[in-house]
Amino acid sequence: MQNIAHIHDITYVSELRQFDLDGRPFRRAAQRGDAVRIHRGAYLPTKVWHALDRTEQYRHQVIAATGASRTHPILSHRSAAVVWGIPLVGELPRLVDVLASEAAGSRTEGSFRRHATRFLDSDIEIVGGVPVTSLRRTVIDLALVLPFPSAVAALDWAIRPGTTASPKPSLATTDLWDVLTALEVSRGRQRVSRAIQFGDCLSGSPGESLSRATIHELGFPAPVLQQRFEDRHGLIGFTDFWWPQYRLIGEFDGLLKYTRGAFGRTLSVSDIVIAEKKREDRLRALGPSVARWLWEDAIAPPSLFTILRDAGLPSNRKGA
Incomplete structure (x- = not known):
């Protein structure tokens, strides 16, 4: 348990007792807001806790749960x-x-x-x-x-x-x-x-994987993943989804492409919007149409169905 605590900055009251130390200061710290009780008998500094996203908070909670349990x-x-x-x-x-x-x-x-x-x-x-x-x-x-x-x-x-x-x-x-x-x-x-x-290991993100599975369940044809597109200026990029028969490109949350380090630096929001607009203009100039969707569409099959159907992609189903 010492190893777990050392790695994850978690303090276990049970561990303190092994060294004849009192855990009450941590309970008082939690009451003051200086510490967060993430599981029974397990505490994390408040500043550390609030610096974590929800997934990391849950990860610390499950680690604390097994570390605080006598049976591990x-x-x-x-x-x-x-x-x-x-x-x-x-x-x-x-x-x-x-x-x-x-x-x-x-x-x-x-x-x-x-x-x-x-x-x-x-x-x-x-x-x-x-x-x-x-x-x-x-x-x-x-x-x-x-x-x-x-x-x-x-x-x-x-x-x-x-x-x-x-x-x-x-x-x-x-x-x-x-x-x-x-x-x-x-x-x-x-x-x-x-x-x-x-x-498929070509899916580039959880959102793309979720979209691909939902597209399949909605009865749409299977897309080509990570299709390379070029024009006379050189490489435009790799699209998330490509239906060559229907000349349709599908893009999940395309703005994220410019926060993944593709340019070796962090772009501002305005830079991202401009870069994405130029990219899409170059793709459309080659002839294909482009359908785009976000997380809220990917997790809502009726929304994604409407987007793809309106883009001209046929489905073997009447609706989502």
């Missing part, structure tokens, strides 16, 4: 996902996902959602001092419980190789099939297999 349970599902850095689409859970023995059974207990399994010790790793299900097992567990588009977003991230600029762990698709077999998944196997088969 193994994080799984969405709680393991935030430790690994796997993107989670939608609202983050309130509870902490952990593994439980078959004898104990699946249940919600206090801050924990316990998932019963026969494979309590299989595919377990230590990440940042915390026991979690392995990356490949976490992806499989997510695919068993999440909606198809959200599962695809996690899976695409996992199989996409990291880069020097953005290092990350990655998996081969064979890793996922292997653990699916090793865990003897029967119930839900079809939905997991569907997600694995649909996975």
Whole structure:
């Protein structure tokens, strides 16, 4: 637990007691607003807490939960996902996902959602001092419980190789099939297999993966991913989606392309708008039309359906 606390700046009252130190000052600090109680018996400085985004706050909460527990349970599902850095689409859970023995059974207990399994010790790793299900097992567990588009977003991230600029762990698709077999998944196997088969390491972001899965479910034809476009001035860029038969380019939240370090520097909002306008003008000058959508469209199938249908893309469905 000392290792966990050292890595994550979390103070555990139980650890203080081991050294005959009093935890009451931390409780008083929380009352004054100088510290935040992120789990029973676990505190983080207020300044540190408020500097974290919501995902990082949840990651610290799940780490605190396992560190403060006397049994140090193994994080799984969405709680393991935030430790690994796997993107989670939608609202983050309130509870902490952990593994439980078959004898104990699946249940919600206090801050924990316990998932019963026969494979309590299989595919377990230590990440940042915390026991979690392995990356490949976490992806499989997510695919068993999440909606198809959200599962695809996690899976695409996992199989996409990291880069020097953005290092990350990655998996081969064979890793996922292997653990699916090793865990003897029967119930839900079809939905997991569907997600694995649909996975594509070319999806450049969780939003693109979510969009691609939703596009599929809406009955639209499959797009080409990361299509290169050039004009007489040289490279324009790589589009998120391209339907050559319909001369249609699809772009998810295109403004983000200019905050990903593509130019080696941070651009102002006005610079981003101007750069994106020039990029789109060059694409349109080649003949294709361009359909654009944001997060609020990607998570709302009727909205995305309308955008693509109005852009001239046919669907085998009458509506979303």
